[in-house]
Amino acid sequence: MQLKLIPLAALLAAGAGGALAQEVVKIGYVGPLSGQSAHLGTDTSNGARLAVEDLNAKGFKIDGKPVKFVLMAEDDAAEPKQATTAAQKLADQKVNGVIGHQTSGTSIPASRIYYNAGIPQISASATSPVYTHQKFNTTFRVVANDNKLGASLGDYAVKKLGAKKVAVIDDRTAYGQGLADEFAKSARKAGVQIVAREFTNDKATDFNAILTSIRAKNPDLVFFGGMDSVGGPLARQMKALGIKTKLMGGDGICTEAMPRLAGTTVADETIVCAEAGGVTPAQQKTMAEFAARYKKRYGQELQIYAPYSYDATMAMAAAMANAKSADPKKYLPYLAKVSYPGITGTIAFDPLGDIKDGALTLFTFKGGKKTLIEVVK
Template identity: 45%
Template sequence: MLSHLRPYLRLSAFICGPSLFLLLSACGPKPETPPAVSNEVVVTIGHAGPLTGPISHQGKDDENGVSLALDQANAKKLVIGGKTVVFRIRSEDDQGDPKVGTTVAQKMVDAKVAAVIGHLNSGVTIPASEIYGKAGIPVISGSATSPELTERGLKGVFRTVGRDDQQGPAIAAYIANELAAKTVAIVDDKTAYGEGLATEVAKALKAAKVNVIAHERTSDKETDFKSILTRLKSRSPDVIFVGAMDFTGGPMLKQARELGLKSAFAFGDGACTDEMAQLGGPATEGLACSQAGLPAQAASKEFLAAFNAKYGETKLYAPFFYDATNVVIEAMKRADSTDPARFLPEIYKTSHAGATGKIEFDAKGDRKDAEMTIFRMKGGRIVPVSVMRGGISSPIS
């Protein structure tokens, strides 16, 4: 019936076919454009320390030092391995507890951080570093001073401060010479840090012919020290050296004065903070203490200006954690890689002009030529009075 129209239909199909194809092509889905290849890589640097609990003020100070270094690096838009690196911090709270510290360490490994800056306490850093070592992740502490940390032959473990077997003799020499002590009593908190430092101080005092008449032990959880102090009062030592952190040392000194104990007190770096005045009140005036490095006040002007503007005054270790972070970044730049397997060997070759002076490491991962500083509490602030380099003490005018 439509036979007379067939020639026209064939012509219509011939004419409209290509047009219809073009129309459908224009209306149909377009081919996907391949995504642009990113020229950025995110690199995570871990920080671990006590962010809650009685020494959280120190842990947060350290975290701020790491954050400042990473912020400054990001501002430079560093190109490593052909890509612009964006650094991120992963900060974990180890609560100053060795068991929590190992859990934190495994979390860092699972998160594939490039390096860890921490931990604060020697007793936490030592077991945690075993986990980092097995994973090939470098760890640099800006505060752990126990010799054991770097005496285990574990690769990839470093510190930007000195050791207790350097710090111990320094404060012992000050006790013997400047405090003119003939008799000294020792107290430690049973931690790797407190016990280790107390042992080194006792050893150095005995070598200097100072009579160590007692060695008492408490714990880092104790708050009542009256029984220990009562026993020490009966011995009347010229000086009492306490190996503990400030949250232990401050209350202990306060209780000692309440009991009428007249002995001078000396401490290591864990209690060498302005917080001692808050924790122990007027009783802390005149205490002596040591730090395993240059005082924070002696850090570079550039660091202090940047840190103080963002976070306020540093508590204690922030400059050393800041330097530790920059040591890692510089190693990455030299290796042209953010892969720990490639940049870790470069850390051993470090020669870095940091906020705390020149940083170089020996084969164990210890900082070479670390200075020791002696402080006294004056008017509620710890004030540096002398710096010891290579066994030679230089007064600070």
């Protein structure tokens, strides 16, 4: 089928106009709006909401007819069972598309429900390869997966940090364990010795036994697969136990909240993390403008995922415009072929639904602020 793509800007510029009744386009969002990761889920929800507000403010049309977007947000508390309940609720309400879920552990089980209902789903943050490798044609993501994230972190640990012995900890979630496994695999290939492979859970607060065991093995680096709500206390307890090595992790600990959660005793540049996404120097001005607009709208700094959920929502709208329909069956083929110039870069997908040419950004923390190291592709 030959797909004719219409620039989104041209459709936005057309204005609402006319006296036609507005079609309501329902966009679902699901993420942790409560619990330990609520600050991240709220951030992602805010990004999608800002996109919906922009689409409505600019008078978006589909096939020349005015439409009104509404965001229908559901809380999954980062729990797989609650995620499937939320997904089924949105499917029953016949939403036109879904932005979410936040974590791999919730996105993966929910994806089958959306696939069975024929509803396109774009995650702004789920990184487990399993999510897209199920080969559901309704499943997409706008960030690089853990294969790339783990490999890049492993490469950096060896080449830039000079690590030879590494301890690896994960929180047993699909995200945390998957990322830790990919990092360990990459590090081993580079000649690193994995001296400890430990695990905790995503609600844990006491790591004394794990860290005491790790300290005895004198690693050059500790890698943690999990979220900041666990990674922060882990870093604080590493310091208390005299473990002076750096802590490395993925985007789950690469948040503005991490210094607060880790405590002020954590020294500058002791945490190294990678965000599954990133902007080139040419995009930095656009990202800075978005961050300022986000802060003005919500009265707080953006965490990580808001720009990605914003772009995911806009890419979904662009596919609807190109298909001249918000019907999931009709716009889904256009979403698979979309090429949307977003804040975070061009949103375009490979045959599995993974982002094409996804970037990664390495960060550390200085003076309590997340500080860029480099963007890699």
